Each structure stands twice: as structure tokens, then as C-alpha cells.
Amino acid sequence: MRSAATACLLASLTVVAGCAPSGEYVEPPPPAVDVAFPVKRDVTDYLEMTGITRSVMTVEIRARVEGFLQGIEFEEGDYVDEGKLLYVIDPAEYDARVNRAKGARDVTRATLELREATLQRLEEARKSRAVSEIDVIEAKAQREVAAAELASAEATLRNAELDLSYTRIHAPTTGRVGRTYVDPGNLDGAGEKTLLTRIVQYDPIYAYFDINERAVLEMITGRIGRKQSDEEWVEAIRKIKVELGRANDEGYPIDGHLQYVDLDVDASTGTYLVRAVFENPEPFALLPGLFVRGRIATRTRDDVLLVPDRALGSDQSGKYLMVVDEEDVAQYLQVETGARVGELRVIESGLEADQRVIINGLLQARPGARVAPQLVELSAD
Secondary structure, three states: OHHHHHHHHHHHHHHHHOOOOOOOOOOOOOOEEEEEOOEEEEEEEEEEEEEEEEEEEEEEEEOOOOEEEEEEOOOOOOEEOOOOEEEEEOOHHHHHHHHHHHHHHHHHHHHHHHHHHHHHHHHHHHHOOOOOHHHHHHHHHHHHHHHHHHHHHHHHHHHHHHHHHOOEEEOOOOEEEOOOOOOOOOEEOOOOOOEEEEEEEEEEEEEEEEEEHHHHHHHHHHHHOOOOOHHHHHHHHHOOEEEEEEOOOOOOOEEEEEEEEOOOOEOOOOEEEEEEEEOOOOOOOOOOOOEEEEEEEEEEEEEEEEEEHHHOEEEOOEEEEEEEOOOOEEEEEEOEEEEEEOOEEEEEEOOOOOOEEEEEOHHHOOOOOEOEEEEOOOOOO
């Protein structure tokens, strides 16, 4: 049985060996590669930036009068409305000051009424020459003194009432309140206006970007122009859409608009400060202090050539493509690339629309070697 199998194997080898002369080289078939024509589509150019988010409003809550902290009326980290009671400082001393000021005011008011009555009586007596003119003049002066004392007493009362109102500290704006820096029982406002806490407004929220000088010029000339009045120019800037992405975002999912541009370019850094504003409702997608990416559309170009980003190679000369000529020979083609659009890459120069680009099998193709191209149609999306 084994002898029969061996004989069959030797016979098959003899047949194979007879297909080609002994020692003659048989050229392997050319490698198969996928090729495609570059995609033509309209492309929007963007000014890409990096920046930091900042709150629209941050308010420091400070003690405006001296006294012992009596109570804290919020939970740290709460979202509070404008007018919400936050702290209570012991009001006893300030209540006493208000009462004392009210008493002093009442005394000066009674004195003024007495001086006015005395003046009226003397003026009537002067008509019958029962008193001298000097008596009337003195009475008028005493009435004016009493009126000034009353005005001073009323001002002192208003000041005391104002100090009393400062013992109840309310939120001046809506926002998220931070941790408290002072515990109940401590003396506040002694020699300084003690910082108690902070309130930060999250919605809306700002993002600040520093853009380079060249990008500023591109944005001005390409997006908004300058053939308009100063007011129209500023209004046009505020209508520019800004797209925002966080560190963990794919793309730029948050939309906003420019809200402020600086007065001049920083000569020391060659950068220009711009600020965009974004809606930020609960649950807050953005927090102050985040690193963010932003972009602004500067212009739209027609019939731009794009190829799959994976088709590009890199060497010391820069970016290159492998293309297939009319004789199915692979050729090295150096190109200049632009922005990435999804899975495609903009080709700024070096490529023609009728050239076949190798998009798969790039490592198997060698410049000057023949390949077996298989044409694939690319999607413009």
C-alpha cells in the first residue's frame, strides 16, 4: 500500500517538473491593490483654536460688617437663585444702633418743631414791636441748626439700618455656590471684608481663545470683510458661529458664537484674544477652567480633491501618494495636504482629478513596479 502511494507522488512531481524547464525563473504575478479616483466636493476651511472656558460671572461673597457668624443658610455646592439668604451675622449690636439712631432722630425732630414754633411766635411779636429784631434772627438760626441736626440724625439712622441689612447676606446673582470659608461662631469682617464663599454662573459660559496674527487676517478678510462701518463690523463679528469640542469629544458638538474680540494684537506673543459664548443648561456640559477646542468657518471652496487619509504615506520629503499610471505601474507622487474631512484628507496640490490613487495595498506597491489595480468607487460623504 505504501509503495503505491509513493509511486503516485513521484509521478505527480514528474508532471509538475515537466511544466517548465529546469532552473528557469517564473515571475510572480503583480500584487493586487485597490485604486480610486480622488473625490471632488465642496470643502469648508476652518480656523482651529484651543482655549479655556471661563464663567460669565464669578461673585465673591464677603462680610460687609463686623460680627460673629450666626448661621449658614445653604448647602455647599447648591445651585441658588438671586436673593437667596446665604449667611446671618449676629444682628444684636446693629439692632441697638438702629434703635439709638431712631431715638436721636426723634429728639432732633422735636427740637426742630420747638424751634419752628418759637420762631413763629417771635415773628408775630415782632409785628407789635414786643421783641427786638435780633431775637427773631437768633430764632431763625436756631431753627436752621435744628433742621441740620435732624438731617444728620436721619442720615445716621439710614446708615445704621444699612449696616443692619448687611447682617443678612443674600445671593446677588443666580449660580452655583461654592464651599464656605468661615464656620459659624467665627468673627467676620474684623479689619477686613472677610471672604465667605463664591458664586459662579455656569449658563451661559465663555471660552477664551488666542489665535495667531495670520489667522486673524484670514478670518477678517475671508469671513467678515471690512467694507462696512465700525458698528456693522462689530455686529458681524458677534454673528460668527463658533463650534466647540471638549477633550473627550469627537468633533465639535457644541455651538456658540463670537461675543468679543480684543482691542489689538499682543505684540509680545503675536496673538489675538477672542471670546465666544455658549449656552450651557443643566446638566452642565461645560465647567469653568476646561481645556477646549474651537473652530470657525473661514471660507468654502468648490471642487476640492480629497483622498482617504489612509492612502497617504510620509517620508523625509513630506506626504506622498502612490498612483497607478496607464500601464498599471505604481508611481510615487509627492503632495501637499490640507484639513481632514471625516475619513478623507484634502489634497491642496500635486494630484490631478484623473489619477488613480492606491487606497489599499500601499505597502505592496513599489515605485516603478507593475500592480494589478482594482477600481473602487469612493463616497463623497
